[in-house]
Amino acid sequence: MNYRSSVDIYTEWDIVAARQLGRNEAKAVGFGTVDQARITTAISELARNIYLYAGKGKIEIERLSSNGVHGIAIIAQDEGPGIADVKKVMEDGYSTSGGLGAGMPGVKRLMDEFYLDTEPGKGTSIRVVKWLR
Template identity: 80%
Template sequence: MNLGSSVEIITEWDIVAARQLGRNEAKQVGFGTVDQARITTAISELARNIYLYAGKGKIEIERITEAGLFGIKIIASDEGPGIPDLRKVMEDGFTTSGGLGAGMPGVKRLMDEFKVISEPGEGTTIITTKWLH
């Protein structure tokens, strides 16, 4: 069973909308306040990256069940320039925006599963999952 919804990321307000949607979905699945905060932080970081680096994209949030477990899957996708050096982006403390965000390593730490697919010139898709324990 996959119930999902999405937010197009075009303006800074869309980052707020994506966070709100993520918090609501996480609450519906049954996540506590700490995990809700982790999920919304991850969404915020992913949406901000879309806004800053790709200009526009989409955050999709799905409620998922697998082998009796419940969770939430976040898919961040864009058709931006792609990530030229994925290894560098995954280093703690790496920033190109000068921001103090958690960055990609932070998103990976906040969630249980994390996968990046990026093709230079074609865009990036990040799929991350948090399971209800």
């Protein structure tokens, strides 16, 4: 049985709440401080993108267990404008908000699995997974 919790993203404070929930869940699964930081950084980036580009959405955190291996999945969902050019968004250094451009490529590097599903005008769903080593 996988345990799942979520935070609705409407304000910058919700980004903080999502990070805290992620850190607590990562700790509960058994991740060390370095992986906890990786997971919360990924959550921060995903939640910030929801806030900046979609206006509202949700971060879901799911504890995973498969064949005795444990992990955590982060699902970021919104019904915003979608990502028009996924290839460009996945390029290192690309930024539309004037940020560092670590964005999506950074999230992909921090986690073990990365799945992106987007449809212009319908929204975006990103699922990332980190497995306990």
